[in-house]
Amino acid sequence: MDKPIPFNDIISGGMGSLPGEDLAGFEYSYLAEITNIYPLTNTDKLYQVQLCDPELRRSFSFKPGQFVMLELPGIGEAPFSISSSPIRHGDIELCIRAIGNLTKFLDRVKRGTQVGISGPFGTSFPVEIMEGSDIFLLAGGLGIVPLRAPLFNILESRSRYGHVDLIYGANTPEKLLFTYQYDAWRKFDIDLQITVDEPDEDWEGHVGLITGILEKKLAGRKSLAHNAYAIVCGPPVMFKFVCNILTEAGLPMQRMFVSLERRMHCGRGKCCRCNIGSTYICLKGPVFDYWSVMNLKEAI
């Protein structure tokens, strides 16, 4: 025996690869171009991103609540919720706050910059099963970003849903996102309520937490045990308070959906950075029903 052990060429899918296994699906990114940048607040911008390959652009689809990994070579890669309509095949919209290395760099780039996009990854809000029911959309701060995708779903087929409440709270009026769309949403019969924690002189709307508005809404209302769903997005501390109010109003835990945020380094269920227990937020989430979250230690 003078021959070395044969080299299994896994790249060409030769010896030993499992059926249906896609090894090329791990480290890739689609070349994409930033087509538009809209400043929304001092720190947040809405980036419209278009995949460069027309074929990919046509086939790329996602579900509300899913995220993509955005990569800038040499700077970094991070997960971002897709904030645009899952139905209309336009540019992907990502609302990004300049807060870390990559996002502060993104804050300075111009239209036409090429980035890498991989995904979509993760679970989604099951908007189909919510049809025919009343919907509570509850967002705090940046939570409006992932929540905007299922909102688009609802707007596109508004008649299929019952009463739709959208309660959105931010720290200050300047931090409110997508202010230019509020009238349009209201026109589609979305019961939109906005609140801030710290008002400025010009603020005439609600002041306080979204839980206050939610409690008022639910007061005197029939139990939510049937015919209602809720989507809750916001900082971890918000989930507990909001979901407790909804639970008391009779809404079953498996009809409340939340989107969790964690640091991710791969987005593909390998790096463990987003793990809670052994649950990968990137694979089993980011969208969970509240029952699943209750069973994850330290999730919220």
Place this chain on the structure above:
Amino acid sequence: MIFKVLPKNGLEALFDVLSNNRIIGPVEKARGKNGKILYGFDRICRFENLRLDYTTTTHSPKKFFLPYKEVLSTFILSGRTWQKSVDYNAHQPHVFFGMHACDINALNKLDKVMIESVYPNPYYAAKRRNTFIVGIDCTPQPQCFCRSMNADTVLHGFDMFLTDIGEDYFVEIQTAVAYEILKSVITKEPSAHDHALFMKTVDAKKEKYSCQVDTTDLTKILDMEFQAEVWRDWGNKCLSCGTCANVCPTCYCFGVQESVDLDLQGAVKKMHLYSCNLFDFAEVAGGHNFRPKSHTRLKYRFYHKHRGFVEAFEEPLCVGCGRCGAACLADITVPEVIASVRKEAQGNG
């Protein structure tokens, strides 16, 4: 499974046949403070350097499959656009000569996450698939609790496994490649006597374990005792240094970093193994840290290995090799931590 018997004086011949490839095996690395030999896996060119009688290695063979640092991709930058190229960094097959059952079991566990999952990791798969493993039986050391973790024997994930039965090695043959290779050395068919010798060795090994962990209902106990004070005690001892993850054969957490070349013409994306005990492991952009306290991180490590992974794969992410306890600067060992949590649950905390 097919079995053969390899006379001990035929071992060098087997080594020679395999040495057409790069052989990795246990070698003497250094002497510890107490004069104990420290072993490690390294490239071996000469048969004399192979130490099949090694107790355990300080580091696991993990580094050959999940290098501590690895380039994931490189970029050529030009103006506003760029090109990405990916290399899985597996340039030749590796032959592991003398891997213990626990370490092979560890690879089998890593396979579940790295290969048999939604997005298989090609960097790991490329190296794992291009590996030939000769397993070797071992003598349980004081820190070994592999038997409690069901990792004292190994059923698959190797090519051949040698068990010392006195004058000969009893060889389990797992793959066709191994069978072909054994054709070029002198072996014989095992007799009833050889079977008996093999069983005697197996039984004798069972008696040698001095360390064990009771894992009965451990997942439930860990959930019940999530808020237990005992975690804080361990957290106060823990230095959050990540040494346990470094030596662990099954820890695979990593981080990814990108950097631009000095000439601005290119960029590189690298992964480096990480540890959930390090302070910033669960920190998110904006500075919020989901596990800011030492004990929350230590607890998470145990929850991942002994609860979460069990829930997902019906086995713990631990092979009981005891390397973490041996390497821990604060003398925290897995059997002690688990026993203390069990005690807490029993009301004797």
